[in-house]
Amino acid sequence: MNEHTDTGAPRGHPDAPDTVLRAMLRPRFLLTAWPWRAAAFTAGSMVVLGVLVSVAAPLYTPWVLSLGLVLSTPDTFFGGAGVALVLVGLALGALFGPLVGLVLGTVDRWRLGLIDDDVPPSGHRPVTEPGPGAWLRVRYTEAATWREVAHVALSPVVLGLTAFVLGSLIPLALILVASPLLLTTPGEAVALGPVTLTTPQEALPYALAAPVLLVIALYANALLAGVHGLITRALVTGPPPEELRAELSEVTDSRARLVGAFEYERRRIERDLHDGAQQKLVAIQMDLGLARLDLQEDSGADRRVAAAHARTGELIDDLRELVRGIHPRVLVDRGLPAALGELADHNPSPVTVDADLPHRLPAHVEATAYFVAAEALTNAHKHTEARNVTVHARVDGLRPRQRLTLEVSDDGPGGADARRGSGLTGMSDRVAVMGGTMELSSPPGGPTRVRVELPCQTDPTPQTP
């Protein structure tokens, strides 16, 4: 249950109880509003019980009949009639249970406020699409709805128990109070179990016991309401908002870790290719070059070595391009402005880079910004006839809440669709995981503008060993 240490107890004193169950453990329970709040809750419960058994009777009837059958003639029950009843009960429950559950859930969530100061919102998802079809689809397929159906099934039991206990205690107290008055009429007798009272004198001590009974009734009611409240809370409310937030941030964290791990892997692959394969190829090319010095010019061997030498050079170029696409070395070594400059240099059309950053940013921020810029430049070149592209990067705010803003704009004809450039969609996912935002504006006639904002929090990736 909720641990309210400093934020709890919304009403009054910091350590005031927030549910009727906690309140009834306090010595001054009867002097607070809680017993009467519980009473109001129970009064509402009785109304709910009445409405339930009349309106939702078809839902309960098959089960009540089944129970009766099992208790009276089990043979008939297991002979087939019972099975039929259970099937009918299940069918009705599946069809109409959710509707009743949704209504009862709404009512009970609202009533729960009487005995619980901190009622969480419902666990239902918002329905985003219009139309009753979408609403039904969402509601009939979510766990929150079926928990409410369970609430419909359990409610009569709890409510019936409440009705039975209070229905015994309160009339008894009333009779005790009234008995001295009733016995003033000669010939009347009041039977209290084994004792039969015939005179007011005899009844007086019992009448004095009535307030004690009332106190017992108030405690009993509070206990029953409290238990009912616990069940209601468990079945018709969602997780408290702070728990939800904690879960959400945990999910976000784990996604960020995933992106971080991915980034780390790319850097590792890049390093392996750079320091391993590429170096070896350069060494081979150099060896071939040295070998040629000892070969007779234009001899067969010389031509072969020359060809191998040239092909090794091509392979080195290819590998260099490949490595650049995985994770540019210059980004690791010199940071974002230098990497953006190199990106601009490799772009077929002229690019103006305006990136004045005060310091290095976390590796995952630099990498994301870099790849967004690369993607935006590719799109500008592929899909538009943009002649001038501008890449602008700046850092705003104070540490540790700094944000990097990267904007790529071109003078193309506009009309770019975010969904068409699958690369940009992938980038926006990556940006979102980092808690950033990405906007694409491309009105017909241009200009096209991609704008990304990234929080510059500490790098979640492991440090490069």
Added chain:
Amino acid sequence: MPDRPDPTDAVTAVPTVLAEDGVLLREGLVALLERFGFPVAAAVGDARTLTEAVAEHRPALVVTDIRMPPDHTDEGLRAAAELRRSHPGLAVVALSQYVELSYASDLLDSGDGAGVGYLLKQRVGDVREFASVLRRVVEGGTFVDPEVVRQLLRRSSDPLERLTEREREVLALMAEGHSNGAIARRLVVSDAAVGKHVGNILAKLDLPPDDNIHRRVQAVLAYLRASAD
């Protein structure tokens, strides 16, 4: 018997210190350097040892990788720039995995820009060309990788806009350390024509055509400075 003239013929041996952390490449480079008349006094694997080796051996040339242990960023570059300050006249050729204009400008800014080379590592595969670059740098020339120049010329920075196509070609060759005569031969024009282009370039870059021997280097530097930031 090899019928090609031995490249070491008729050239003075240039004592060299080499810094390269990749063992394979280091061994290959030692063989290459020795073969072309650059006897290797020391071949080391990190920037700190490079500084020590230079202090000990007093070489005329340092060939160094830019990325080296322990951080694998630009230790070699920083060490080279430092060495040029502490050992005036020391020629330095830095090898880079990729084109980085700021590397080139850092390096060319050290000393007066003469006796400096910045080239892509893969150029060492072209052994003759590489050896000739080393030779030019040792003789006080400046060499910037053609790839750097290509990128510079692609940038739409202001000084570039003012140059004609021909002048850009001339500048590219100047950056590679070619003399006016060599440029004229390459472009198949007269020496006088090249001289005129060079004059125009210097004027357009606001470099007064005085007698400063490093005007050409200054021209390249002006580009790097204008473009690297």
